[in-house]
Amino acid sequence: MDDKGRMSRLSSLLRRRGIVLPSFEIYGGVSGLIDYGPVGARIKRRVVNSWIEHWGKVPNVVEIDSPTITPESVLVASGHVGEFNDKMSECKSCGGAFRSDHLLDGLHDNPEILDSSDLDELISTNGVKCPSCGSQDWSGASPMNLMFQTSIGAMGGSRAAYMRPETAQGMFMLYPALYRHFRQRLPFGAMQTGKGYRNEISPRQGMIRLREFNMAELEYFIDPENPPSTDLSRWQRRISMLPDPDGPHSSEIEATIEEAFETGIVKHPTVAWFLAMTMQFLVDVGVDPEKVRFRQHASTEMAHYASDCWDCELSGEHGWIEVVGIANRTCHDLESHEKYSKSGLLRGWRNFEYPVNESRETLKPVGSVIGPAFRGRAADVAEALSELTDLPEIIPFTLTLADGTTVEIEEGMVTRCLQESVVSGEYFTPHVIEPAFGIDRIIWHILDHNYLELEKEGEEYTILALEPSVAPYDLVVLPLFDKDGMGAMAREVLQRIGSISGIFAEIDTSRSIGRRYARSDEIGVPWAVTVDHQSLDDGTLTIRRRDDQRQVRVDIDTLIESLTSKSLQSLF
RNA sequence: GCGCCUGUAGUGAAGGGGUUAUCACAAGAGGUUUCCAACCUCUUGUCCCGGGUUCGAAUCCCGGCGGGCGCACCA
Numbered sequence: 001m002d003d004k005g006r007m008s009r010l011s012s013l014l015r016r017r018g019i020v021l022p023s024f025e026i027y028g029g030v031s032g033l034i035d036y037g038p039v040g041a042r043i044k045r046r047v048v049n050s051w052i053e054h055w056g057k058v059p060n061v062v063e064i065d066s067p068t069i070t071p072e073s074v075l076v077a078s079g080h081v082g083e084f085n086d087k088m089s090e091c092k093s094c095g096g097a098f099r100s101d102h103l104l105d106g107l108h109d110n111p112e113i114l115d116s117s118d119l120d121e122l123i124s125t126n127g128v129k130c131p132s133c134g135s136q137d138w139s140g141a142s143p144m145n146l147m148f149q150t151s152i153g154a155m156g157g158s159r160a161a162y163m164r165p166e167t168a169q170g171m172f173m174l175y176p177a178l179y180r181h182f183r184q185r186l187p188f189g190a191m192q193t194g195k196g197y198r199n200e201i202s203p204r205q206g207m208i209r210l211r212e213f214n215m216a217e218l219e220y221f222i223d224p225e226n227p228p229s230t231d232l233s234r235w236q237r238r239i240s241m242l243p244d245p246d247g248p249h250s251s252e253i254e255a256t257i258e259e260a261f262e263t264g265i266v267k268h269p270t271v272a273w274f275l276a277m278t279m280q281f282l283v284d285v286g287v288d289p290e291k292v293r294f295r296q297h298a299s300t301e302m303a304h305y306a307s308d309c310w311d312c313e314l315s316g317e318h319g320w321i322e323v324v325g326i327a328n329r330t331c332h333d334l335e336s337h338e339k340y341s342k343s344g345l346l347r348g349w350r351n352f353e354y355p356v357n358e359s360r361e362t363l364k365p366v367g368s369v370i371g372p373a374f375r376g377r378a379a380d381v382a383e384a385l386s387e388l389t390d391l392p393e394i395i396p397f398t399l400t401l402a403d404g405t406t407v408e409i410e411e412g413m414v415t416r417c418l419q420e421s422v423v424s425g426e427y428f429t430p431h432v433i434e435p436a437f438g439i440d441r442i443i444w445h446i447l448d449h450n451y452l453e454l455e456k457e458g459e460e461y462t463i464l465a466l467e468p469s470v471a472p473y474d475l476v477v478l479p480l481f482d483k484d485g486m487g488a489m490a491r492e493v494l495q496r497i498g499s500i501s502g503i504f505a506e507i508d509t510s511r512s513i514g515r516r517y518a519r520s521d522e523i524g525v526p527w528a529v530t531v532d533h534q535s536l537d538d539g540t541l542t543i544r545r546r547d548d549q550r551q552v553r554v555d556i557d558t559l560i561e562s563l564t565s566k567s568l569q570s571l572f
Numbered sequence: 573g574c575g576c577c578u579g580u581a582g583u584g585a586a587g588g589g590g591u592u593a594u595c596a597c598a599a600g601a602g603g604u605u606u607c608c609a610a611c612c613u614c615u616u617g618u619c620c621c622g623g624g625u626u627c628g629a630a631u632c633c634c635g636g637c638g639g640g641c642g643c644a645c646c647a
Contacts, residue, residue: 008584012583012584013583015582015583016583017582018582022638027621027637028621028636028638029637031637146646198647201573201646204640205640436647438647441647456608459609461608461609480605481605510599510600511599512608513608514608514609514610515608515609516608517608518609519609530607532606534606
């Protein structure tokens, strides 16, 4: 079977069976937007649920949910407005598009701050040549905004906003509430799943580059001086890793995460732990462990907020694709939000091992003298006095205010006093380790890795060998024939199964039994329960296992019990 | 955004300036059938959108939208 055809056969299957389809198709479709159909939506829900459960087991990790509409100011602070508004210049000769500021590298100290007309002028006066064809015929620099713009408020006076390009900012916005929730104790984490939006220039490759996509992100807040200790020894699987090409370990290796951390390839213990947990998650939802690798970002390609960054890449029909980014965002986000919002709540408190006694000599302003003497500037004088670190030996002296002006401080304006205090700890800005998952990309690879084209009695036969935890249905109930009471009994069985919480089943009565097995195999249903003639006599049913088509006969109570305890596998 | 290729039932394809657009599979109804896409009868359903050329356009031309690949961009 040729490899070129496999992807189109898989895509056909996804459409035909209502798993993933193009959106708005009767109106011609929109590039970069997809629908999950009735079967795909169930798979997606279960992948997302698996993700929430996986990380929810970590102590001190909670789920939150925040708006997708985000005020501009938040994204200015996060750096997205600057970062996602690059100006592009296009070569009129060959059609190549380049970042305008990159064209001016070496010609201007800080081309990023230039506006469009300055960029155009510098490009033309310096005779910048097109890197691909050498021509000098440039279109005007125009912003390439990768965020969807909107505004809050229907009438004039509305507030600029964007559809969020990531969910992470929601967690940062909620930091004060999280800090309270966890009773001021780090580490803790917050996660959310939901939509993110990026107005890609050219979305491609099916569900790989979307304009509206499902993300799942976790922000784990730690004290950088006391990173949580982690036990990496429970993961002994060897994983393919591509360390930073500019670093000391530049070639691809196979190692356990523990080894990678001990040899310094992974620098941060918490990052190492997240790499291991990520691998675990992917394997649990049915990604082929042989098609996973972790790639460390070179220092040059790191996102604006990250100090160390690993991609988890999966191999499939589209080659190696990044599906998870694990970044040490350090204190960047919280610090930046503190600066822009002037909020004082984006911090953690760390107790010293031993309290420190501090004594400090200060010059305390005498209000009744300072006030009349300096009038409107009195407050500035008091401020400047409190910030003095080296107290002058003699009074009078000259004091420099915040605005750079000076005043003479004379005898009687201040009193010298000694402040004694016990300092038991200090404030700090927590660091953040962030795993960010692209759910749609993961779903694609789950489908890809589990799409098996087999041969059965000389015929092509397709199985979607999904992990039961992410299968669209847990099982399908099939009467051998829909008559003689078999159909009725199948419906009773379905009803009993339906009352088990967390179990989803459907019934299929049309056409031959073999065809119905094939249909359920094709959408990945792991179990089929068949009601046959013997069922009518003695109440037993057969359970068929998708992956080897073996069947066992059990009575209905055993079936219900096994389903409840999720131990169907043990019947075989 | 540029270049090349491309768009016909749910899926995959054939055809093509002139009656009612073809085939397979899938799907629905009925029959048959004692467990793996069997068989029989019947049925449903298609030329991406807009404009142009023409007596006549699904077919030719132009534009748009969508898809694939490459470049660029992006993670």
